[in-house]
Amino acid sequence: MSFEPSEKVKKLLGRVAEFMDAYVYPAEAVFEEQLAAAKNRYKYPPIMVELRARAKAEGLWNFALPERLSGLGLSLSEFAPISELLQRSELGAEACNCYPGTIGNILLLDSFAGEDVKQQFMWPMIEGKIRSCISITEADVPSSDPTQLKFPIRRDGGDYVLTGKKVWATASLQEECELLLVFGVTDPNAERHARHSLVAVPRSAPGVSFGRIETVFGYDHAPYVHNELFFDNVRVPSSNIIGKEGAGFAMIQHGLGFSRIQLGMHSIGSAERAVALMCQWCDERIIGGKPLSDRGVVLDAIARSRIEIDQARQMLLKTAYIVETHGTKAARSEIAQCKVLAPNMALAVLDRAIQFHGGAGVSQHTPLAAMWAYQRVVRIGEGADEVHRETVAKLELSRQREARAKAAG
Numbered sequence: 001m002s003f004e005p006s007e008k009v010k011k012l013l014g015r016v017a018e019f020m021d022a023y024v025y026p027a028e029a030v031f032e033e034q035l036a037a038a039k040n041r042y043k044y045p046p047i048m049v050e051l052r053a054r055a056k057a058e059g060l061w062n063f064a065l066p067e068r069l070s071g072l073g074l075s076l077s078e079f080a081p082i083s084e085l086l087q088r089s090e091l092g093a094e095a096c097n098c099y100p101g102t103i104g105n106i107l108l109l110d111s112f113a114g115e116d117v118k119q120q121f122m123w124p125m126i127e128g129k130i131r132s133c134i135s136i137t138e139a140d141v142p143s144s145d146p147t148q149l150k151f152p153i154r155r156d157g158g159d160y161v162l163t164g165k166k167v168w169a170t171a172s173l174q175e176e177c178e179l180l181l182v183f184g185v186t187d188p189n190a191e192r193h194a195r196h197s198l199v200a201v202p203r204s205a206p207g208v209s210f211g212r213i214e215t216v217f218g219y220d221h222a223p224y225v226h227n228e229l230f231f232d233n234v235r236v237p238s239s240n241i242i243g244k245e246g247a248g249f250a251m252i253q254h255g256l257g258f259s260r261i262q263l264g265m266h267s268i269g270s271a272e273r274a275v276a277l278m279c280q281w282c283d284e285r286i287i288g289g290k291p292l293s294d295r296g297v298v299l300d301a302i303a304r305s306r307i308e309i310d311q312a313r314q315m316l317l318k319t320a321y322i323v324e325t326h327g328t329k330a331a332r333s334e335i336a337q338c339k340v341l342a343p344n345m346a347l348a349v350l351d352r353a354i355q356f357h358g359g360a361g362v363s364q365h366t367p368l369a370a371m372w373a374y375q376r377v378v379r380i381g382e383g384a385d386e387v388h389r390e391t392v393a394k395l396e397l398s399r400q401r402e403a404r405a406k407a408a409g
Contacts, residue, residue, distance in 0.1 A: 003314070009082070012063070013082060016096075023051060027048075028090075028367065042173045048094065051091065060096050062098070063079050063098055064083075065106060069110060069126055070127075076261060080262075080320050083266060084265040084266070086098060087266035088272055092269075093266070097126075100259050100262045102132070104134075104259045105134055105181060106122060107258070108181070109200075111254065112251055113242050114240075116240075120202075121179040130176055132171075132180070132181065133171045133179070133181070134181040136166075136183045137168040137169075138150065138151055139167045144387045146196065146252065147192040147196070149183065149185070149196065150185060151184035153184035153197060154186075155186065156235075158238050159238060160199050160235070160237075164230075165230055166230075166231075168214060169226070169229035170225070171223075171224040171225070172227060172229050174223045176223075179202065179203065182199050182200075183196055193250070196246070196248035197241055197246060198242040198251055199240055200236065205236065206235075207233050208229070210228065210230070211230055221374075256328070256382070257323045260339045261316055264316045264338045265316060267346035268345075268346070270375055271346040274353040275302070277366060277367075277368065278301070278356055279302060282356055285356075301356070304352070305348075305349045312341050312342050312345045315334070323335070332391065336389075336395075340392075342378075343378035343379045346378075350375060354372065
């Protein structure tokens with residue numbers, strides 16, 4: 001099994017690297033300055049509008065979407081190294097319309113939505129004209145098991161009616177967001193995996209309102225803030241259901257193999273940026289007449305970081321290969337392992353880089369603190385570490401039992 005990128009991917013990687021060096025990294029400080037000065041923090045600052053227009057014009061856009069959806073048609077394993085490179089800056093994936101939620105929601109609509117919803121929302125998302133939010137989490141329900149979620153979606157004639165509260169609705173407050181994909185109970189009496197549905201709700205629908213903004217270690221992640229979302233007798237036509245009624249749980253599981261590998265490659269991208277910053281800092285920082293990089297403790301940290309990054313990358317590429325060749329179900333254990341492995345690795349590498357940067361590492365003067373905060377969230381979002389480790393353990397127990405039974409004849 002070879003993970004060497006194809007010539008096509010190598011050329012794309014070169015173009016993406018040039019784009020990151022020339023435009024994305026220099027835009028980071030401008031992005032923060034424009035947000036700080038903005039009257040409305042919940043919309044793209046001008047520099048992001050410029051980055052997205054340039055990326056689209058240069059064909060660095062929608063890498064992971066099929067060509068029939070105006071994408072570049074890259075497979076999961078082809079997209080993985082590009083995803084890693086984009087995530088070396090928190091602006092990269094968004095600039096190229098490759099934010100995980102954007103890709104996942106487009107593919108979800110393509111597979112399951114009706115034509116009216118596709119025309120109203122999916123194609124504008126592909127073109128980069130609008131954004132979307134998938135709203136699943138509820139305040140009083142452990143979201144690690146989505147079958148326990150209680151938000152009611154009631155059928156009333158030709159409409160669905162939504163009344164209730166959602167939390168951590170990432171990007172729903174953003175001005176460019178026009179679509180809310182809302183997960184809720186349409187049949188409370190059905191089997192637990194068939195009680196929920198997914199409904200497309202225009203953000204501008206009467207009765208939709210926004211509540212408290214949640215911060216992450218003090219970061220609000222503007223313009224894509226995490227906030228409460230309220231529905232007061234919100235009506236949408238029954239044609240706005242995504243897929244079939246009761247299929248919501250199955251649909252949100254549909255794209256998890258792809259999204260979790262993309263999240264993992266994002267973790268690797270963050271770790272690679274951290275190592276680069278750590279090595280540069282330790283070469284330039286002189287203490288006692290010698291650069292920090294001469295000290296054994298620093299050498300050990302750099303070595304550990306390189307080993308851990310390369311191990312995680314190989315695991316993720318192997319998992320992408322299994323998903324592509326045998327399907328998501330065959331890679332359940334590997335996907336769960338990646339979801340635990342990648343952010344924990346990135347946090348360890350980022351922590352070393354922060355430590356050697358001293359005060360600069362925890363300040364706004366480097367991207368390290370913000371990257372650490374984001375990676376800490378990944379250990380919770382899309383299933384907490386503990387849930388995924390339980391999955392790995394149960395699958396391993398089953399495999400070992402089968403092996404013992406087979407050996408016993």
